Amino acid sequence: MFIVDMQSICKRFGDLIANDHVSFQLQKGEIHALLGENGAGKTTLMRILYGLYHPDSGVIKINEQPVSIHSPKDAIRLGIGMVTQHFALVPPLTVAENIVLGYDNPFVLKQSQIDADVREASKRFGMEIDPKEIVRHLSVGQRQRVEILKALYRNARVLILDEPTAVLIPQEVETLFETLNRLKAEGLSVIFISHKLHEVTQITDRVTVLRDGKAIGTVNTADITQQELAAMMVGRESFGVTRQVSADTPKHAVFELVNLCANDDKKIPALKNISLTIHQGEILGIAGVGGNGQKELAETVCGVRPVTGGKMLVAGQDVTGKSPTDLNRVGVGRVPEDRHEGMVIHLTVTENLVLEHLAEFTNRGTIDHKAVRTYAEGLIEKYQIKAKPNDITRTLSGGNMQKVLLARVLSREPKVIIVPQPTRGLDVGATDYVRQQLLEQRQRGAAIMLISEDLDEILALSDRIAVMYEGEIVGVLPAAEATPERLGLLMSGAVKEN
Amino acid sequence: MEANRLKFQLVKTNTPPWWMRSLIPVLVLLITFLITSGLILISQVNPFQAYYYFLVSPLSSQVSFLEVLVKATPLMLAGVAISFAFSAGYYNIGAEGQLYAGAIAAAWLGIVLVGVPSIIAIPLMLIGGFLAGMLWALLPALLKVRLAVDEVVTTLLLNSVMAYIVSALLNGPWRDPHSGWPQSPEIADSTIFFKLIPRSRLHLGFLIALIAVFVLWFVLTRTSFGLKMRAVGLGKPAAQFAGIHVGRTTLIAALISGGIAGIAGVSEVAGIQYHLIGDLSAHYGYTGVIIATLGGLNAIGVMVASLFFGLIDTGAQTVSRALGVPVYLGEVTQAVMLLVALGMYLLQRYRIVRRA
Numbered sequence: 118m119f120i121v122d123m124q125s126i127c128k129r130f131g132d133l134i135a136n137d138h139v140s141f142q143l144q145k146g147e148i149h150a151l152l153g154e155n156g157a158g159k160t161t162l163m164r165i166l167y168g169l170y171h172p173d174s175g176v177i178k179i180n181e182q183p184v185s186i187h188s189p190k191d192a193i194r195l196g197i198g199m200v201t202q203h204f205a206l207v208p209p210l211t212v213a214e215n216i217v218l219g220y221d222n223p224f225v226l227k228q229s230q231i232d233a234d235v236r237e238a239s240k241r242f243g244m245e246i247d248p249k250e251i252v253r254h255l256s257v258g259q260r261q262r263v264e265i266l267k268a269l270y271r272n273a274r275v276l277i278l279d280e281p282t283a284v285l286i287p288q289e290v291e292t293l294f295e296t297l298n299r300l301k302a303e304g305l306s307v308i309f310i311s312h313k314l315h316e317v318t319q320i321t322d323r324v325t326v327l328r329d330g331k332a333i334g335t336v337n338t339a340d341i342t343q344q345e346l347a348a349m350m351v352g353r354e355s356f357g358v359t360r361q362v363s364a365d366t367p368k369h370a371v372f373e374l375v376n377l378c379a380n381d382d383k384k385i386p387a388l389k390n391i392s393l394t395i396h397q398g399e400i401l402g403i404a405g406v407g408g409n410g411q412k413e414l415a416e417t418v419c420g421v422r423p424v425t426g427g428k429m430l431v432a433g434q435d436v437t438g439k440s441p442t443d444l445n446r447v448g449v450g451r452v453p454e455d456r457h458e459g460m461v462i463h464l465t466v467t468e469n470l471v472l473e474h475l476a477e478f479t480n481r482g483t484i485d486h487k488a489v490r491t492y493a494e495g496l497i498e499k500y501q502i503k504a505k506p507n508d509i510t511r512t513l514s515g516g517n518m519q520k521v522l523l524a525r526v527l528s529r530e531p532k533v534i535i536v537p538q539p540t541r542g543l544d545v546g547a548t549d550y551v552r553q554q555l556l557e558q559r560q561r562g563a564a565i566m567l568i569s570e571d572l573d574e575i576l577a578l579s580d581r582i583a584v585m586y587e588g589e590i591v592g593v594l595p596a597a598e599a600t601p602e603r604l605g606l607l608m609s610g611a612v613k614e615n
Numbered sequence: 616m617e618a619n620r621l622k623f624q625l626v627k628t629n630t631p632p633w634w635m636r637s638l639i640p641v642l643v644l645l646i647t648f649l650i651t652s653g654l655i656l657i658s659q660v661n662p663f664q665a666y667y668y669f670l671v672s673p674l675s676s677q678v679s680f681l682e683v684l685v686k687a688t689p690l691m692l693a694g695v696a697i698s699f700a701f702s703a704g705y706y707n708i709g710a711e712g713q714l715y716a717g718a719i720a721a722a723w724l725g726i727v728l729v730g731v732p733s734i735i736a737i738p739l740m741l742i743g744g745f746l747a748g749m750l751w752a753l754l755p756a757l758l759k760v761r762l763a764v765d766e767v768v769t770t771l772l773l774n775s776v777m778a779y780i781v782s783a784l785l786n787g788p789w790r791d792p793h794s795g796w797p798q799s800p801e802i803a804d805s806t807i808f809f810k811l812i813p814r815s816r817l818h819l820g821f822l823i824a825l826i827a828v829f830v831l832w833f834v835l836t837r838t839s840f841g842l843k844m845r846a847v848g849l850g851k852p853a854a855q856f857a858g859i860h861v862g863r864t865t866l867i868a869a870l871i872s873g874g875i876a877g878i879a880g881v882s883e884v885a886g887i888q889y890h891l892i893g894d895l896s897a898h899y900g901y902t903g904v905i906i907a908t909l910g911g912l913n914a915i916g917v918m919v920a921s922l923f924f925g926l927i928d929t930g931a932q933t934v935s936r937a938l939g940v941p942v943y944l945g946e947v948t949q950a951v952m953l954l955v956a957l958g959m960y961l962l963q964r965y966r967i968v969r970r971a
Binding site for chain 2: 441453
């Protein structure tokens, strides 16, 4: 019998099918991994189980009984607890106060009883923590324990952990795994959402693999190798564009990163000694599961995130720490990752097209509107942007927005092109158009850094592929040697090849 | 999800139908007057009669029409000042304080520049007022740009600080030696703004306000700095990505804003009062926020909104004299109008759709 039985769950967000007839069964007393790349639908499925989303169709049974879960409150009543990546704790309150917060308490709180309960539970599951401690003073790992205790205090029999190790240091991961094993021994069931193969093989009993919103299969962890799991997770499809393999003439390096370092928004190192070289007429694909420093890499080489160490060279010239304007001048074409944030969407198409090169169209402070108009009309025609020059950019489709950005950059014939996630959210036609443009730029001799979470895109376009994992480059492979299995292992941090 | 059970839902739309856009100002007026007529009825006055005195009668004589323009002058300057800041995404709520900073400078220069011919004295006063407003705007702008301190809070609080500075000046060194009133000595004749029309109150300040409107239009639509300002205001990350110096642009916009608000203070001192008083501004700095918002941060819009508010201010006095309705009706109407307008603009971004 299954403690949780989700049958044929479907969930759409607009045009995106997040869960496509996904079935998932959880046994009592097992640790069950949900494995998949970013956007595979793992979190959506679990949010449905926890009552945060409502499925469009499908059946959920708890202990063989069909249930409808409208809110986390319902889920908690059914014995389901969830610990997300973003903790829901009140920092100035104590551990005990956080644990009882929002639960059905009597009007008068018996503080000593609560403290005793919490202390007892923390001891039983091997999560040493002082109930009187103020949450603000706790480390991330300790806060996670508070979240788990909170779920247990609410009598959870099923615990969902969404990427629990993403925020932990290795020692804390070990402690967490000990806790999970104790929970299992007590007869609780744990759903462990992850994209890290070594953790999945280390801690879980069974694995369900999701890819593109579909369940690929459920297997016993003991019966499968990391390679096989990687292949299930990554998969492969066919592409609308083809890349001509270039003759092996040695070409000179155009864009070089030497031990580049940068911090993320929380001032924690996000890039750790990144060294890469991109040659003339070459596309270097940077693969990796999202959140491993790709965004920071793109922002750093685009000049909008400060460099904390290392060097950046364009055709031998040091451009470390240069401003966006300077980078444009030396021939770095920068396409922003987020179309909505990379363009001022409330301005017109024309204004966005000239925004990076305003100085060229300005005479003693005044804009030459005629020249701007001619320039914009030219680009709109050349790049087949379906918009009028004075349309507000916000009203354009994603594909046309991306064309505006490409036009702005490519029309300058840059030596180096940075393109993070160039086809994210685009339909097939627009995707092919963007990829074709990139291949034409490669033909022209540009050095292209293609950062993408879409492995198919990386495999379709790249001459060489670098894999990023936790802010490091863990391997660089020529396209011919890059199999999905090998890339999957690198992406999940199971191996390093340099 | 209670909303799911309603029969109708609001669907977001990017392209409101054209008739909706043109209908909105009319609807705003209608709804505003419906709401305010309730208040007029409480005063036991016929609303239609009140509206006649409120909106029509000020336009029926030359004297009161010019008075509308006089009232609109500081509002227009404040509206332009606020529009500069808001366009760059800098929410300057401190125009009131910046206005008084300009007024202090004008009152001081008006005393110091005795004997200097108007042609030199008046430009000096304008420059002095601009610099004073700018200086008062500098601290919150720097805090915003350097330390990301919220400018809404700092600019707003500095208004109170400025009110106390003015009060201290007027009760201390500048107390009128003859009458003992808390008002600064009268400014020199040569520094008084000349009248645009003889024997009226309409002064040079109105012309300056029109010039300010023109400057706003020119900068926003014709200069690369204006485009940079709007880019920063509408999408900071994108502006930064495109190589625009977000901090510098914000700072300059904030300083221009403060400077123009300072000129509003000069205009009131040199055009109307001829000395600094504590009640120099009838919340012009705050009303400027409403005007800039209603005018859509657009030069023509700001001009129209400030003229209309000038009409409401004048009309409120007329209706009060004629029918005994409290003058505050004017301020209430302005406030209600802003709320209604904001509601309507929100609504035009949605369509009402019946659920399937």
